[in-house]
Amino acid sequence: xxxxxxxxxxxxLAAAALLAAAGCQSSSPEPQQMARTTLxxxxxxxQLLCANAVATQTGAASDKVLPVNSRQLDATxxxxxxxxxxxxxxxxVDNDGNVKSVT
Amino acid sequence: MAGINRRRLLFGATxxxxxxxxTVASVADTEIYDAKTRKWVKYxxxxxxxxxxxxxxxxxxxxxQMVKFRTAEKPGTxxxxxxxxxLYLVQPGHQAIRYGIGVGREGFGWAGIVRxxxxxxxxxxxxxxxxxxxxxNAAKWAGGQPGGPDNPLGARALYLYEGDxxxxxxxxxxxxxxxxxLDVSSGCIRMNNDDIVDLxxxxxxxxxxxxxxxxxxxxxxx
Numbered sequence: 108x109x110x111x112x113x114x115x116x117x118x119x120l121a122a123a124a125l126l127a128a129a130g131c132q133s134s135s136p137e138p139q140q141m142a143r144t145t146l147x148x149x150x151x152x153x154q155l156l157c158a159n160a161v162a163t164q165t166g167a168a169s170d171k172v173l174p175v176n177s178r179q180l181d182a183t184x185x186x187x188x189x190x191x192x193x194x195x196x197x198x199x200v201d202n203d204g205n206v207k208s209v210t
Numbered sequence: 211m212a213g214i215n216r217r218r219l220l221f222g223a224t225x226x227x228x229x230x231x232x233t234v235a236s237v238a239d240t241e242i243y244d245a246k247t248r249k250w251v252k253y254x255x256x257x258x259x260x261x262x263x264x265x266x267x268x269x270x271x272x273x274x275q276m277v278k279f280r281t282a283e284k285p286g287t288x289x290x291x292x293x294x295x296x297l298y299l300v301q302p303g304h305q306a307i308r309y310g311i312g313v314g315r316e317g318f319g320w321a322g323i324v325r326x327x328x329x330x331x332x333x334x335x336x337x338x339x340x341x342x343x344x345x346x347n348a349a350k351w352a353g354g355q356p357g358g359p360d361n362p363l364g365a366r367a368l369y370l371y372e373g374d375x376x377x378x379x380x381x382x383x384x385x386x387x388x389x390x391x392l393d394v395s396s397g398c399i400r401m402n403n404d405d406i407v408d409l410x411x412x413x414x415x416x417x418x419x420x421x422x423x424x425x426x427x428x429x430x431x432x
Contacts, residue, residue, distance in 0.1 A: 135245065135248065138270045138275075139270075139277055139308070140243075141243040141269060141271040142243070143241050143294075144293055145239045145241070146424060148291075148424050151294070152278075152279045152280045155281045155282070155283060155289065155420070156280060159281075170418070171323075173321060175424070175428070204280040
């Protein structure tokens with residue numbers, strides 16, 4: 108029985124090591140996300156979704172609306188500031204691309 | 211034309227520098243994840259040179275790859291994220307081809323909406339008057355440097371226009387591939403030669419180009 112217990116303990120330790128290794132691997136960023144800046148701007152596609160929302164809601168031409176600033180609000184959303192032919196607007200968009208508000 | 215012209219933009223940038231006010235874009239540091247040490251490391255000129263010498267190519271994040279990209283912009287549109295050092299070419303199905311880029315150094319970043327006015331293969335480089343005045347290396351090519359592997363524009367150039375006017379900015383290749391991911395240029399967008407050749411083969415003259423760069427001057431009054 109001691110041999111069996113030792114075997115079980117060893118297997119448990121091996122499994123724990125595997126899980127730990129898997130945990131480490133999963134904490135590494137995906138290859139395409141292995142670069143970042145300290146600015147933490149909104150992803151470009153989310154900024155442009157806000158630009159599209161501002162153009163739609165204000166009637167401004169889409170080639171006159173440009174995101175000029177953005178910041179992360181919390182774990183799931185970003186605030187984007189936009190210039191629409193000289194007029195400033197603000198937009199909140201979440202990670203899934205849902206525009207929450209435009210002002 | 212309601213837009214800011216390049217001279218005004220550069221003048222504004224010079225004023226900012228003179229008073230010690232750098233743009234937000236210039237304050238940001240780029241970081242690269244080092245898979246060996248599992249740590250984020252600052253990605254500056256020294257690190258970039260060292261990593262390129264070791265790997266013979268830019269870090270993985272700055273290599274050409276297909277990524278998810280949710281946008282209402284039509285396929286063929288070029289989106290430049292100057293802060294993150296990425297250029298996206300919009301594809302159908304909410305995807306984009308992403309390339310790594312080098313962008314304008316402190317005071318030379320800009321943002322705006324322009325278009326590809328024309329393109330060239332192995333283009334001649336003619337430095338603008340402002341660059342000739344401040345840079346002795348550029349001055350010797352005031353009459354134009356023929357295209358070739360040592361030419362700063364690299365293998366291809368996409369000339370960016372505002373309406374029918376040349377902005378003087380280009381998306382181009384480079385003989386210095388280790389500079390991808392850095393803020394190094396005088397406002398042009400630089401790419402590896404292989405990447406600019408690929409991009410050039412995929413775009414049409416007239417393609418819309420959206421340049422995002424937080425804290426930078428607007429090229430045009432959009």
